[in-house]
Amino acid sequence: MRSFIVTILVSLSGLAVGGASALFMSGLWPGAPREGQSQIDVEGWKADFAIGTVQTDPWSRTRIARHGLLALSQSEAVYFARTTDDAGARLTEACRYRVSGEDQDALWWSVTLYDGQSRLPMNTDKALSFDRTRARPGARWTLLVQPEAPEEGEWISSRSAGLFDLTLRLYRPSEAVLRQPEAFVRPPRIERLDCVGATP
Amino acid sequence: MIRTAIFMALFALSLGVGHGLVLWRAPSVFMTQAMERIAEQGVGLHAFVLAPRATPQSQSIVRPAPDLAYSVCRFDLSKGHVLARGAVSDGYGSLAVFDGNTNNVVTLSLMASDNGPRAVELALSGSSLASSDDVVFIKLSSPRGLVLIRRLAPDEGTRQAVEAISELDECKLLSAP
DSSP states (O other), rough: HHHHHHHHHHHHHHHHHHHHHHHHHHOSTTTTTOOOTEEEETEEEETTTTTTTTOOOOOHHHHHHHHHHTOOOOOTEEEEEBBBTTOOOOOBBEEEEEEEEEEOOOEEEEEEEEEEESSSSSSSSSSOEEGGGGOOOOOOOOEEEESSSSSSSSSEOOOSSBBHHHHHEEEEEEEHHOOOHHHOOOOOOEEEEEOOOOOO | HHHHHHHHHHHHHHHHHHHHHHHHHHHHHHHHHHHHHHHTTTTTTSSSEEEEEEOOEEEEEEEEOOOOEEEEEEEEGOHHHHEEEOOOBOOOOOEEEEESOOOEEEEEBBBOOOOOEEEEEEEEETOOOOOOEEEEEEEESSSSSEEEEEEEEOOOOHHHHHHHHHHHOEEEEEOOO
């Protein structure tokens, strides 16, 4: 009887540890890194070009199913996310940022803010993103990311976002972007302006 | 000593099984949850529905793009073959099929500047499909999934144009399996 109970306990423990390790390696365990094995890093903007494909490894597939469900495969769109500013500090609602960039080698691009749960932040500011149709052709663009509307200029609202990330979407990226993203993606800069209260 | 070795082997085996089970089931569980949320918002089977503009209050999937208009069709291939066709327009548009395991099985362009098929016929593996130049035929191993049309609609003007174009999208059950 004792052996039977020990057998059950050992089996259940193994199942639990195995399940937890799968969640951790997929970035779904609280505090676990969300980076996949096919990670591309362009000055802090990170992407996984295997998204949406059958070839995706099972850990990436699980992570993407939770944080990027219904994402398109790389020939149609690539997604870069950034969680830190240019100095390496975590992006947070408690701070204001100046984000600047230039046109991308793609049919269309956008920058969107998502909260820690990969959702649009729960505010009513109607300032969730910035896209190519609002940028002057061929010119650099600048916007503010902050919880209150600025007096003038483009902005993305971080109100109710807590710790957040910015996602850069490139739809119909060029062959050059897909082949050598480090050389052909033009990563937007994220400069922290000031903060209120304690920051992470 | 032997008993300890047996229990260690049993723990390692259970660990592998637990790890594999989570990786095998998690994507389809997340996909099923998403399809259920979409169904709760009034998207029936085999018909495209244009989703309201993505806002913090309306989002039913993670990371929606607020600059895009989404038309979605839920399908169930256990009921027969399904045809999905997207209307063509000048701006960015695509029709993408996602199977029950989250794979982006195929993506078609709906842009007037591109050539190529604008429709996809879906069937379960083992079904027979005739070939055609203007329809892409896809066999899936799982019966349920989503067809998602994305169109660029960053402002109210383009959104209204997309609403008119999306009326021409088609998603329908073709035949019994």
